[in-house]
Amino acid sequence: MSEPVSPPPLPVTFRPRRPRIVAYGFAVIIIAGAVLMAVFIAEPFQLADRIGIVLFGCGVAFILHLLGRVRIDADEKGITLVNALRTHRYTWPEVLDVTLFVGDPWPKIDFSDGRTIGAMGIQGSEKARAKKSTAELKALIRTHGEAPNH
Helix, strand or coil, X not given: CCCCCCCCCCCEEECCCHHHHHHHHHHHHHHHHHHHHHHXXXXXXXXXXXXXXXXXXXXXXXXXXXXXXXXXXXXXXXXXXXXXXXXXXXXXXXXXXXXXXXXXXXXXXXXXXXXXXXXXXXXXXXXXXXXXXXXXXXXXXXXXXXXXXX
């Protein structure tokens, strides 16, 4: 059994490292490629076509930004889960537990109203980092929440 982890000082932000680098790296490559394509594309394509190519590249980059911005912010009042499409804010008494099982893409956070929400700000693919971040978040929940210690 692993030894207990002490909670980190607040405020703290948990965010994935590798998926963030990949998302923003590809966003830059796609925008640069779209601009180059728009500049060097063959003559039958008009200005509107070139603008469309750049806008399409920007749209793809925006989707990658949604994936790259995921995080979990914890402060004295509670946590903010910033997932790809939605942002959720919860106070500490609402947060019951966090679990990350082997093979899960991200941990799941259980709330007092019965909901369970995936927290994309910790990526299971970053094995040791994800385990450490989940343990730190669990320590914060036990310190600041109202759930009984287990």
